[in-house]
Amino acid sequence: MITRSTVVIGFILALTCLSGVWAQDNAALKGKIEAVYEMMDQSLESRDLAAFMSLFTDDYQVILAGTDRQGFQDAIKQIFQGNDQLRAEHTIIDIAQSGDTIKVAWDQKLEGKSGDKDWDEPDKRSMISLLVQEGGILKFARSAELDKNRLINVDGQTYKDGRMGFSFAAPENWMIIPSVHPTMQGMVIVLAPDRSSVAMFGCVKMPGISARQGIEGDEMLTEKLSKEGTYKLFKSGPISIGGHEGFETESKFFLPTTQDRYRRRVYFSAGGSLFVLCFDAIPFTQWDKVKDGFQSILDSFKVPD
Numbered sequence: 001m002i003t004r005s006t007v008v009i010g011f012i013l014a015l016t017c018l019s020g021v022w023a024q025d026n027a028a029l030k031g032k033i034e035a036v037y038e039m040m041d042q043s044l045e046s047r048d049l050a051a052f053m054s055l056f057t058d059d060y061q062v063i064l065a066g067t068d069r070q071g072f073q074d075a076i077k078q079i080f081q082g083n084d085q086l087r088a089e090h091t092i093i094d095i096a097q098s099g100d101t102i103k104v105a106w107d108q109k110l111e112g113k114s115g116d117k118d119w120d121e122p123d124k125r126s127m128i129s130l131l132v133q134e135g136g137i138l139k140f141a142r143s144a145e146l147d148k149n150r151l152i153n154v155d156g157q158t159y160k161d162g163r164m165g166f167s168f169a170a171p172e173n174w175m176i177i178p179s180v181h182p183t184m185q186g187m188v189i190v191l192a193p194d195r196s197s198v199a200m201f202g203c204v205k206m207p208g209i210s211a212r213q214g215i216e217g218d219e220m221l222t223e224k225l226s227k228e229g230t231y232k233l234f235k236s237g238p239i240s241i242g243g244h245e246g247f248e249t250e251s252k253f254f255l256p257t258t259q260d261r262y263r264r265r266v267y268f269s270a271g272g273s274l275f276v277l278c279f280d281a282i283p284f285t286q287w288d289k290v291k292d293g294f295q296s297i298l299d300s301f302k303v304p305d
Helices: 027-045 049-053 069-081 148-153 211-225 284-300
Strands: 056-062 085-098 101-113 123-134 137-146 158-161 166-169 175-178 185-191 198-204 232-241 244-253 261-270 273-281
Touching: 027 049, 027 085, 027 101, 027 137, 049 069, 056 069, 056 123, 101 137, 137 175, 137 185, 148 158, 148 175, 148 185, 158 185, 166 198, 166 284, 211 232, 211 244, 211 261, 211 273, 232 261, 261 284, 273 284
Parallel strands: 056 137
Antiparallel strands: 085 101, 101 123, 123 137, 158 166, 175 185, 185 198, 198 273, 232 244, 244 261, 261 273
């Protein structure tokens, strides 16, 4: 049976650029990218871990989760061990090149089978991947789950979600990615130019839970999950966001199979929802380089009264 690998680590309460529609007419580039995805499918179906991991850069990360190459390899290894046979299929949605980075939006389907059992229900999802040249070969450098139905909310460096009722603007060269989360609605992430640090927004319906209760509960859970001696709380107190009273914290921690990070949390209630804003410098030493960009996003964040 397929074990879904963790691509987003959530701590929200109960818990556990796209710039419009891309177009790319470069047939040669498309061919190279398709070849990479074919090799990925083949290595999954042959359960060849070495061949599969050769398609990923040494500094590969799962966006937001911060899962490093080793953590990702361990998750794939579990899938191989849990299935005697695998069937993999991909569909490229769009391709765009920005400097030395190629952004690919794609759908994937993975089915597994063990012994005489029937094929397991497919693991189907949409993804966004960043590919780079390494040693003359295209390799995966970053990836995140994608909600392609909300790409229409992205207009250049701005994001407006009419259904969830919030909007914001990202700095130049920051990538907006509508994504998914097991407990939050309308999750969207914004990847910093360092391709590691990231902001994450969304909201949850939690009647009777204040911003302070939610944020302090998440900090307690984060401390519990962190490697011993790595958690430290630097700041905790009230904050006002666009006239909405909320609560914020800043902390540093290190979770197993992920990189260390410095996280600023800002939670506030509006329109019957608890809005969750997290700003992660990954690793924590990046904080001084990305905090101004994070602040500009926060300053632009709007929720109608």
